Amino acid sequence: MSLILKQVFSFFKLLNSDQGTGQIAAGMVCGMILGLSPVLSIQAILVFVAIFLFRVQAGAAFTTAALFKVIGFALAPLFDGVGGWALQLDALRPLYTEVYQAPLIPLTRFNHSVVMGSGIVAVALAAPFYFLCLHLVATYRTQVVARYKASGFWKLWSGTGFYQWYCKYEALHG
């Protein structure tokens, strides 16, 4: 848990810096897919491992996953409709029949209407969501962080002894 919390805090730190925009966006995309996948499914485990193994921002991924888990519950009827429609397409029935009997693939639970629906939505939104995140992070840094750092309150706060002490502690211990 402390590992995940540490990643979340580092996400906010990185968000407020001027580095790693791509890592944050990639992490948020992974988080969206993780949040929309059922917890006990092979695709969730794969995304989880990918978040750890590849240099995407894990904090961004877990924060976004938590957010999309809530959104997923709210949109379950929509996913059920999309997934039900896809699973009842006659043209795809032979493919479904084949993969239903294949090893491992059924462990994705693709034959469940909500899982299939959320999977389709997640894959379809992955690329647009990545670019949207890049844009949002950049906008956040220019519109919110820069303005905040230029404010009188921040100047006053950053001049305090406590803040100086914290910066020194952060530089030494990370």
Next chain:
Amino acid sequence: MAEKKSKKKGPVRTEAVVPLLVIFGLIALYFTLFFDWQLRKAFEWGATYGNGAEVNVGYLHTSFLHGTFEMGAIQVTDPAEPEKNRFSVGRVNLGFLWDALLRGKVVIPSAGITNIAVGTHRDHPGRVLPPEPPGMISTAAAAMWRTAREKAMKSSPLADFSQFLQGFDPSKELKELKNLKSVAKIHELSQQLAQNEQVWNQTLNSIPTQADFDRLQSELGGMKVGGTSNPLELKKQADEIQKVVSELKGKMKAVEYGANGLTSEMSNFSKSVGQVDDLMKEDMKEAESGLKLPSLNPKDLAQGLFGDSVLAKAEQAQKYADLAHKYMPPKAAGKPNPEPAPRPRSTGRVFEFGKPHGYPAFWLQKAEISSKLDDSNEAGLLSGEIRDAASNQAQVGRPMVMELKGEFPRARVNGIQLMATLDHRSERAVDTVRASVASFPIAGRDLSHSGDVSFGFSKASGSGSVEGTYSEGVMRLVATSQFHDLDFQIKAKSGPLESTLKDVAKELKTVTVKATAEGAPPKLRMDIESNLADAITRGLQHQLQAKLDEAHKRIQAMLDQQVNGPKRELTSKMDAVKSKIFGEVDARKKKATSVQGTADQKLASTKGGATSGAKNKAASNLKKKLKL
């Protein structure tokens, strides 16, 4: 001081490999140390809620590598006797096919259920859960079953007999008859009569009156008839009379038309008054049903004595059948695989894409049930098997079959035979079950228990069989039971009832019950026959019939008292109105007839005058010609 140049990091986070391995290691450790314990507790918790009393599982082992599951020392508490088990199972072992597990399916090629015992004593009494409150009933079907059973339990014919024989006074029970339909109808008709009387009077005023006919009479009286031999004069007189006559005929016609209308309306009103008698019969029936007069029908009595236990069995059968349909849905029309069970949209639907020779989502290919007598003699001698319990029978191509036979000598349960077939391969699923028990002990059974009468037996031996089918939501159940070596327990406040029941108990060596049930509440048709009900009805027939006749008479008298007064008042008022209206109409008709008579006489006179005038003229002309 030269700054240390940081090495550029690649896309793979190599430093995360160790934490990831640690995470997987912890997961493996959890499954090794805690998973079995947690699964056992979860199983106990779920089974306890399903059973309504404590369920214990002695041990549970799973192995992912070997694909096995094993649990044993299962004790299922009997909610009615918490110090005993309903049944206990020594060992349950399942082996899963890894090939199927990799495909996300559960296929069990062989399973074993061994050392089954019934009625064994527990080390400590099992915890019994409180009964489900009425508001917590999970489904509409369960609520309907509960309503049907509550109705059956409320019906207590023996208690009704007892109260009735102890001295039944309808006037005390009814106190006063309220909301009688017949009285309400009389009030309605009284108001209608008042309104009708006005309408009828208006009709009476709209037709020619006595004065009209008097005027015509005086007109006719004033006419001078005869007194001349001039034919022209005579014709003029006749024309004047004829004019009055035609006016008279018009008025007579109007009177006749009005009279006919009034006759028809009054006849309709009389018919409405006649409906009061039918409503009195309905009031009588309702008053009797409110009093719960006991029925002397043996089938009603049998239903009162055994209805609840038959309903309990039927409800249980339907519950199992519904479960089977939920988890083994029949093939959908025109589709190769079963239609996914409808669920709330948010929980989604599971589609199956089975193909021949593939695995269904769940398939228990064969489970052997075997149990042998042990030293303690607690276990039963059982043998049987369950075959092809599958979530998609159309794919498997075989129905689920369950066969069991054996006995529990210690519990004195012998000759158990069970054969159940759940065929969900086609669109029309058919479940059939045949079960019988050659003998089993009955510790005690209340057939009727109330403050007035307690009837049942403290011990008996029983045997029974049941045959049932369930298809397209319709259940058909035929159950027969025989009870012998009966030790009746009889207590009734009514002396005649107690002695009758005691006589019946002496006479009957075996009690037989045959019950048939078809459908489901609220459209459940149940028919129960029992020689016990027949014997009790015969015994009570004479006493009850006399009392029933007396009760009918007294209720009729109470009803007459309330209805006859207003009814008499209504009919006398109606007769008065009738006689007034028709008296007036008759008087007018009579007057019209009298005027008609006068007119006819006058016309005859004019014709007579004309004839004699013509004769006189002809005679004088002849005399002139003959020159007489």
